[in-house]
Amino acid sequence: MPTDETHSPMSPGTLDEQRRALSRILRHDLRNPLTALAGYADLTLRAGDLNPGQTRWLGRLRQLVDKLSEAADDLSDVAWLDAGLPLDYVPFDLGVAIYAAVAVCAEEAQGREIALETDVAADLPALRGDPAWMERALVALVENGLRYSPAGATVRVRAWSEKGGVWCAVTDEGFGITPDDQRHVWDRYWRSPDPHVQAVPGGGLGLTLVRAVVLRQGGSLHLDSDPAQGTTVTIRFSTGESTS
Secondary structure, eight states, X not given: OOOOTTOOOOOHHHHHHHHHHHHHIIIIIIIHHHHHHHHHHHHHHHHOOOOHHHHHHHHHHHHHHHHHHHHHHHHHHHHHHHTTOOOOOEEEOHHHHHHHHHHHHHHHHHHTTOEEEEEEOTTOOOEEEOHXXXXXXXXXXXXXXXXXXXXXXXXXXXXXXXXXXXXXXXXXXXXXXXXXXXXXXXXTTOOOXXXXXXXXXXXXXXXXXXXXXXXXXXXXXXXEEXXXXXXXXXXXXXXXXXXX
């Protein structure tokens, strides 16, 4: 059984206390105010009698609220994993998680005029882990590929089995990551000073989340990137040992 470096046993009372504290912070300090802001912006936009400038700025406010809501979701997910709260370990099909993640990202890919391709082997061995969290991590990887790739590019998701393991690779055709920056990509809140990266909205939590989910389930990650060709993130899970 692989060692879960971020998880330690907790008593039911401790788990319940952490769940309540996390829920309280997210509900009252983040989600409720953001939901209220979005509602006020929508109501004002529907009220009419706005000049073009006011309509434009309210639309921009709504976009910013959506971005903050997305960041709050990432933050809550990372906080859950950091707290060592339990995952649901069950047998699952990685291919199903991949197709579900690609379906979640399909609308964004279409809007960005980027092709999404999958190549998933039909005979993948079943894994033992948390399929919902795995899907969440795959969504984060695919979204990353979409957001850092130009229109007309392709993001590919492949999965195969070999050498006692199941592998999944997400490849984009973006502007890539420099060797210096590759040392920091898994660091929380870190974003490259590269102007191309700074032009893309984000909070620096996506890859942190991916790493936490994969490690909690006994997997490993590897990143290959060329500033001229794009980036590939590869995940590997061993089929020779349980991830429970």
